[in-house]
Amino acid sequence: MTRLTVRYFALFRERAGIDQEQLTTEATTALELFHSLAHRHQTDDPRGHCKVAINDVMADWDSPLHDNDIVLLFPPVAGG
Amino acid sequence: MTRLTVRYFALFRERAGIDQEQLTTEATTALELFHSLAHRHQTDDPRGHCKVAINDVMADWDSPLHDNDIVLLFPPVAGG
Amino acid sequence: MRRIDIFEQAIDPDALRRGLFNEAAGALVTFEGWIRNHNEGREVRALDYEVYTPLALSEGQRILDAVANDIPILAAHAVHRSGSLQLGGCAVWVGVVSAHRDEAFRACRAIIDQIKLDLPIWKKEYYVEGDSGWVNCERCASHGSHPGHAHT
């Protein structure tokens, strides 16, 4: 079990109804974590259009998770 | 014989020492005229790097000449 | 100079271009993204930009450094707005100076393309009809519709 902080942005934040939460998870990768939080962000496969960052560094969906990580879940970006 | 006005620009004007001249020429094309004025502009083959305009319209070097034409001789351009 | 900023207030393009002056520069190319009155067939009246600034700055700097390593330029500056913008407002400004124009054109284009793909920035459009929606990124649009996209 890993203890994390998860932060939701933009559409994900609106759907989750919260900015962030602390949780304990059995997920071992960012992708597993994302799937376990489908009730929050209401999104299936994030790969290709959603991004994840861990501790303010862009990460891959197969990145491992560690205690005290801050995981940022980004819906499709639209700058410019 | 054709009676023309010839105008010299930039480097050609400096070399010719005059802005323009009226002359009567046996040349039948712009290219023939250019070659006949080599003592003014001091340039051999103008094709590819020099331009010619007749009566304020860009022309080809093989354009025919007519009485009262105003022929503009342009050394290599360098705008921008 | 290779610099990216996130501005909460209006972008001043003239001040930004003057900040890029360099005696060795022969070319300045700038890109400005403006809020236009339509997007994907909807009439737009305003926008909100949400920016996660710490990563927008670090990703932006990475983009500028990568482009400057690839293309010989003298300086580049990119600025993106956060917060509310009205029609006609300047959402993003990119300026590049170089000795010759080819490099400035290529680098400016590469920077704005990467900014749009990589920076953690989200755009919520407010439509004339009264509803609103989060805008998908360009890469995602090429995937067609997906579950993460809905007008709300």
Place this chain on the structure above:
Amino acid sequence: MRRIDIFEQAIDPDALRRGLFNEAAGALVTFEGWIRNHNEGREVRALDYEVYTPLALSEGQRILDAVANDIPILAAHAVHRSGSLQLGGCAVWVGVVSAHRDEAFRACRAIIDQIKLDLPIWKKEYYVEGDSGWVNCERCASHGSHPGHAHT
């Protein structure tokens, strides 16, 4: 708007960009050509531009119309200086607005490329060493040296 001007006085890029504002526009790309302190290995201190204005305007308009027929843009404006410029001065400005950025980038580049090739404009450089010379066009430079080119 598709417009070309020859200015005898300083170009004001900020006024020009504001003149291109359009509610349907999402992208503005501008190019500025600045007098840089070196050219082909020589240190430059100033420049004179000689322009044959009647043909510069008609050829410029032909270029703008051709580009706008080829690339869907909303407006384009090009301005070239005549007369004396100092280091850092703005010699030429081109601005293009379009709904999306690709068109503005491509059209702006095409316009400045054609301006440099086709407009009857000549540039005399004054060097730090005290001499001066007429600058060849880019197309001609690719022919190597020719009898019409000499530093005077």
